[in-house]
Amino acid sequence: MTQEQTIQATLHILNKSPSHPRFATCLAALHEGDTLALAENAVLAVTDSTAGLPRNCVALGADLEARGLAGNPNVQIISYGDLVRLTAEHSRTVSW
Amino acid sequence: MTQEQTIQATLHILNKSPSHPRFATCLAALHEGDTLALAENAVLAVTDSTAGLPRNCVALGADLEARGLAGNPNVQIISYGDLVRLTAEHSRTVSW
């Protein structure tokens, strides 16, 4: 796992509410090909009319259900097992 | 201390960083005649070019000094004793 000239696709795990300053910073740091995984308070982004989510965006189902958002069609729902798989597939993960 | 029809002048103690969502909410809630006391991370507002502070704005000197901002002319500097006096003078204080 050596540093490459071109940064490889990165998994971004974001758990902050859309109102938290780190939320916007994360969205601005994404590259084409990166995957954004919404967890905890960040899943509110699927119902936030001001949040422009990227195409490769997934959200934890348990967190969506807790917040009454499991029926929201704006996002691909994943399980904790899927999140594990994503961290295994990506050699670079950033937890925001 | 009964509720009056016209709300009396209020002391607002704000300790959140200007990046925190509660900061902007507080500034929008101020009335003419209210006093805003900046404490802890909120004193960064005196050097924040995006923060429009009200006229009746004071900031804790110890917090300004800690952050290298004691020489900033944008705000009236108060001591902890002054803050006590402000809470005694105002029958209504909101801690943000």
Next chain:
Amino acid sequence: MTTLIVIDQAPYGSWSGREALDMVFSLAAFDQPAALLFIGAGVNWLRKSQDAGGIGQKTVEKNLAAAPVFGVEQILAEQSACERFRLGEGDRLNGVELIPSVRDALDRFERIVFAG
């Protein structure tokens, strides 16, 4: 003198909203008038069909729905935040009053307590 408890933090990510609710119910238990105001991301506490079993928590929806029974006078929510988070009338718990500005809502109450 009615105490207004203000919750501006998103639900379930921390315990501070629940502990603010405990304050409201405690006031009510001692026959002290209390009201709730949800602003910012906090309005999401008011969404219907919450199910927190998957994150190992209890759902707060029932507690909130029972608030009037326990003597909580009013449940207020910031209108612009409801719009931002697409929390239409059909999505919200019943009995929530929308308020156009936080400033006007705070003006109605002598005593204001933010969730920690």
Next chain:
Amino acid sequence: MTTLIVIDQAPYGSWSGREALDMVFSLAAFDQPAALLFIGAGVNWLRKSQDAGGIGQKTVEKNLAAAPVFGVEQILAEQSACERFRLGEGDRLNGVELIPSVRDALDRFERIVFAG
């Protein structure tokens, strides 16, 4: 592989920035390459003439100034945040490199760790 520690929280209001600095110094102590990036309100860690005695804390300025001595490779700061908080070159600690975008700064490093 250099580890980049990112600090986006204002100084002194909590211990998380200090504990992030401890991570950087710990890497350096084990001869592991490390760098620091300050963004958002976090850039205020870099202001000169801090004096935290009045709030009963130690000033971090000396620790930061000593970072290169202890093997911290780079100290980066977000340019737009420095502008927002009026942190001009004369106001900042020496040896800080401004970066035009957080995204570009993150791209330089294989391993990114945010302050908790």
Next chain:
Amino acid sequence: MSPGLSYTLVITGAPWSSQAPQTALAFAQELIAAGHHIDRVFLYGEGVHLASALSTPPSDEPDWPGQWADFLADNQTPGVACIASALRRGIVDQGEQARYELSANNLRQPYQIAGLGEWVEGNLKSDRVIYFHGSH
């Protein structure tokens, strides 16, 4: 300005995760100096960590739990940790240790553990209730 007001102070921010205990202590010291009275200091939510007897910061760092306990003792000011907040977060006295069969207790002297009723009483009887929240 009314001299000799009574205050309840509520601290919801923990030491080290927030500056709340430090600001509250400086405020409390000036309250006493100005001739006011502190009915009680109420620790709620994360604030209950201030009442840990086991907090052991390095000797060159401020010891807020120790400083606060000294202040309370010196001024005979009641310090109260909310029982619900404290039990969740692992702050327990001898009574709770016995009741829940725990291995130890760690409530610092002179704090007491009590319910939110103490806070309600502050709302009713103190001239002022001032909150010291975390920074988040």
Next chain:
Amino acid sequence: MSPGLSYTLVITGAPWSSQAPQTALAFAQELIAAGHHIDRVFLYGEGVHLASALSTPPSDEPDWPGQWADFLADNQTPGVACIASALRRGIVDQGEQARYELSANNLRQPYQIAGLGEWVEGNLKSDRVIYFHGSH
């Protein structure tokens, strides 16, 4: 996908002030189920509160400290609380109790207290280091 990777998990958010311990536990359970290995769980900053032996939530609420300790024991996974973070926040083992002449110890089994070197080693030797932060 590479099967059988090694992970270090770092938890910096406390139970009750954040969802981090819950998310991390669900993640850890799925890691084991998928055949991966957890080299260690490292508690840092506010995360050290997860290792409190005295945390006593109401019986109808989740007991994250208890659930995490069971997971670590069942899977023989090392749980490490950073010593500097833990001492400040009042999480101490028998050794620290003796050294600082404290009234009790409250580190939950099977956690150990150790320095940031454990985290550095995770960086060097684990295939993945995943962070679970607070929500602020």
